[in-house]
Structure formats: C-alpha cells, structure tokens
Amino acid sequence: MAEVKSGLEGIVVAQQDICFIDGEKGELIYRGYHIDELAPHASYEEVVYLLWYGKLPNRKELEAFNDQLVARRALERDHLRLIESIPTTARPMSVCRTGVSQIGLYDPERLVFDREVTLVKAADILAKMPTIMAAFDRYRRGLKPIPPRDDLGHAANFLWMLTGHEPSPEAVDALDMYLVLLAEHGFNASTFACRVTAATWAGIYSAVVSGIGTLSGHAHGGAVQEAMNQFLEIGSVDNVEPWFRGCLDSKRRIMGIGHRVYKALDPRAPHLRAKVETLAGHSEHRKWFDIALRLEELTAAHPYFQERKLFPNVDYYSAPLLYMLGLETDMFTPMFAISRIAGWSAHIMAQYADNRLIRPRGEYVGPKGLKWMPIEER
Numbered sequence: 001m002a003e004v005k006s007g008l009e010g011i012v013v014a015q016q017d018i019c020f021i022d023g024e025k026g027e028l029i030y031r032g033y034h035i036d037e038l039a040p041h042a043s044y045e046e047v048v049y050l051l052w053y054g055k056l057p058n059r060k061e062l063e064a065f066n067d068q069l070v071a072r073r074a075l076e077r078d079h080l081r082l083i084e085s086i087p088t089t090a091r092p093m094s095v096c097r098t099g100v101s102q103i104g105l106y107d108p109e110r111l112v113f114d115r116e117v118t119l120v121k122a123a124d125i126l127a128k129m130p131t132i133m134a135a136f137d138r139y140r141r142g143l144k145p146i147p148p149r150d151d152l153g154h155a156a157n158f159l160w161m162l163t164g165h166e167p168s169p170e171a172v173d174a175l176d177m178y179l180v181l182l183a184e185h186g187f188n189a190s191t192f193a194c195r196v197t198a199a200t201w202a203g204i205y206s207a208v209v210s211g212i213g214t215l216s217g218h219a220h221g222g223a224v225q226e227a228m229n230q231f232l233e234i235g236s237v238d239n240v241e242p243w244f245r246g247c248l249d250s251k252r253r254i255m256g257i258g259h260r261v262y263k264a265l266d267p268r269a270p271h272l273r274a275k276v277e278t279l280a281g282h283s284e285h286r287k288w289f290d291i292a293l294r295l296e297e298l299t300a301a302h303p304y305f306q307e308r309k310l311f312p313n314v315d316y317y318s319a320p321l322l323y324m325l326g327l328e329t330d331m332f333t334p335m336f337a338i339s340r341i342a343g344w345s346a347h348i349m350a351q352y353a354d355n356r357l358i359r360p361r362g363e364y365v366g367p368k369g370l371k372w373m374p375i376e377e378r
C-alpha cells in the first residue's frame with residue numbers, strides 16, 4: 001500500500017525563494033522580508049515589485065513600475081462591452097474568472113513564455129483586474145463604469161472607480177495594507193493550481209484562471225464572504241455567545257477560523273485586526289469589530305479550538321475591513337484575487353523558469369479483472 005497524504009498535507013513539491021511560512025510560529029516572509037516589516041511600511045506596488053523582481057524597488061524603479069501599471073489600467077472598449085453583456089446576477093468571482101480570460105483574448109503574444117514577456121502580461125492582468133471588477137459592480141447597480149485615474153495608486157484608484165468619490169486616506173491605507181497582506185502565501189491551493197496549469201506550458205491567462213477558480217471555494221478564498229455573512233447573522237455583540245454555542249452544538253464550522261499551515265495565530269490577522277479597529281473608530285461600524293473580537297475571544301478560550309490549534313486566519317478580519325470600505329460581500333473574494341495576482345504571477349514565472357510537468361498519482365483501490373457484459377445482461 002502506498003502512503004497516501006490526504007490533501008497533499010506536508011508534501012514539498014518544489015524549492016522556491018518567493019515566500020517562507022512557519023505555521024508553528026505563525027511567521028510569514030516575502031522574499032526575505034517579514035510581513036511585520038512590510039505591513040506598516042510597504043505599498044502594494046512595492047510588494048508586487050518585490051515578489052516579481054526579488055528586491056524592493058528604488059524610487060526610480062518604483063516610479064517606472066507605477067507608470068507601467070497606470071498605463072495598463074484602462075480596458076479596450078470591446079472588453080467593456082463584453083463585461084456589460086454579462087448577466088447582472090452573475091457572481092462577481094465568476095466575472096473575475098471570465099474577465100481575466102477576456103484579457104487574454106486581446107493579447108497577440110499568447111504563448112510566449114520568456115520572463116520579460118510574461119512580466120508585461122502579469123502587469124497587464126494585475127492592472128486591469130480592479131477595473132474589470134469595479135466596472136461590473138457599477139454596471140450591476142445600474143451605474144456607468146468610471147475610468148481609471150492616473151494620479152492615484154492601485155488601492156485608491158480602485159475605490160475611486162467603485163464609488164466615484166475621492167477615497168479617504170484611512171480607506172486607502174486600509175485597502176493598501178489588505179492588498180499587501182494578501183499578496184502571496186506560498187503553495188496554497190490556488191497558487192498550486194496556477195503552477196499545475198503553467199507546468200503544462202499553458203499561458204499565464206489559463207494559469208491565473210485556474211487560480212481564480214480554485215480560490216473561489218469556501219475552504220480557501222470564499223471563506224471571507226462567509227465570514228462576513230456569519231458576523232451579519234450574529235448581528236449584535238450580545239448574540240455572539242448564544243450563536244457560538246449553537247455552532248458548537250451543531251458542529252458548524254466558523255468561517256475565518258483554522259488553517260492548513262498555521263497552528264498559531266495567522267501573522268496577518270493582528271495587522272488586519274488593528275486596521276479594522278482604527279477604521280471602525282466610534283462609527284456605526286464599530287459593532288462589526290466588537291462582534292469579531294468577542295467571537296475570537298470565545299474560540300481562544302474554548303478547549304475544542306485550543307486542542308485543534310484553530311485561530312483566526314487572514315479572512316477573519318479581512319471581512320469586516322472590506323465591509324467597512326463599502327464593498328458588497330460577494331466582492332470580497334474577487335478582492336482577494338485582485339491582491340493575490342501578485343503571488344500567482346511570481347509563481348507562474350518561477351514555474352516557467354524551471355519547469356517540469358506536475359503529475360501526482362492516485363492509488364487505485366477498485367476491482368480488477370471484470371469481464372465485459374452485453375448491455376441486455378447488466
């Protein structure tokens with residue numbers, strides 16, 4: 001009998017220098033920089049550069065990189081028309097998948113794998129994903145898309161395209177930090193899916209679409225929307241305890257809690273928790289922070305969660321953060337994709353640079369030697 005590693009847990013399939021995670025200690029490092037270094041200081045654009053080029057950009061490099069992204073934000077008129085032809089009832093995560101696929105339709109160099117060419121394609125996808133999602137979200141609300149602005153950073157421009165209002169510095173800061181924290185996470189399921197697709201020498205668009213599809217499930221990126229739905233269902237701080245007891249009785253999983261790799265607090269969660277608290281201030285949004293905090297306290301004090309080492313993951317506080325920024329809950333997972341495109345692209349480029357088809361095996365445990373039976377005798 002072959003040893004089966006359910007869920008490929010603990011299997012190392014490649015060496016990589018993009019991201020280090022210590023699940024026991026709760027450590028996350030991008031290209032040598034601890035997330036605690038990056039979260040308070042780096043812009044999303046700097047982190048993307050770091051992940052793609054392996055070093056932090058100097059001022060000149062950053063300006064050139066920003067210019068490249070800004071120049072690629074706008075969509076072709078035909079592409080916008082395609083988005084407007086999508087049913088308004090479509091799930092935004094499906095729109096994200098289709099939108100990236102559509103970007104590929106406009107690329108004349110579809111199957112070129114050189115790093116320089118792939119970097120341009122990656123920049124194009126990264127720059128256009130927020131435009132696609134903001135356009136669709138406005139379109140489904142009966143509003144006209146707002147063109148990107150070239151004087152705003154990645155986070156600020158997204159909020160502008162979504163709302164048409166000048167975003168507050170606090171909102172921009174919160175979204176920028178969210179994008180930094182979600183940008184990369186090693187061989188998680190969606191990144192692995194990107195690499196599996198890239199390893200067949202499929203193009204970057206196909207690889208990213210694989211990643212988006214894989215991210216959508218609630219065991220992965222879909223959890224952030226579910227986490228907000230559960231906070232909305234709880235509704236008030238007074239209801240947290242009865243709701244929590246109900247979960248324990250019915251063995252219902254709490255969304256935003258638990259992680260395959262982290263057996264300690266996810267290192268991204270404290271940064272997000274602090275940002276949510278700042279963003280909430282004393283506004284009417286304060287209750288979402290209070291509910292999340294109370295539920296975290298209850299899980300931390302309960303033996304079920306202690307024994308299984310279940311702590312809040314990145315999605316737990318991402319949910320109230322995105323909610324407070326005014327996003328519809330079904331836009332939360334596309335926001336995850338809008339950030340993670342940075343890490344996906346870094347891994348796709350690494351896969352192309354040192355490629356071997358990824359092809360595991362499953363152990364066959366079914367019958368053998370069966371004899372053909374004519375259809376009348378079955």
Ligand SMILES: CC(C)(COP(=O)(O)OP(=O)(O)OC[C@H]1O[C@@H](n2cnc3c(N)ncnc32)[C@H](O)[C@@H]1OP(=O)(O)O)[C@@H](O)C(=O)NCCC(=O)NCCS
Nearest residue numbers: 218219220223252253254255256257258259260308313315
């Ligand atoms: C993330 C997740 C899929 C990891 O799964 P995994 O590594 O395969 O862990 P398992 O599903 O084997 O869970 C291990 C144990 O913890 C329990 N558990 C895991 N997550 C739990 C949660 N969120 N709430 C309650 N119990 C949970 C399981 O029931 C299981 O208990 P058991 O040993 O008594 O059967 C899982 O923790 C989960 O479903 N979390 C909620 C969804 C979520 O937040 N996903 C985003 C991840 S970033």
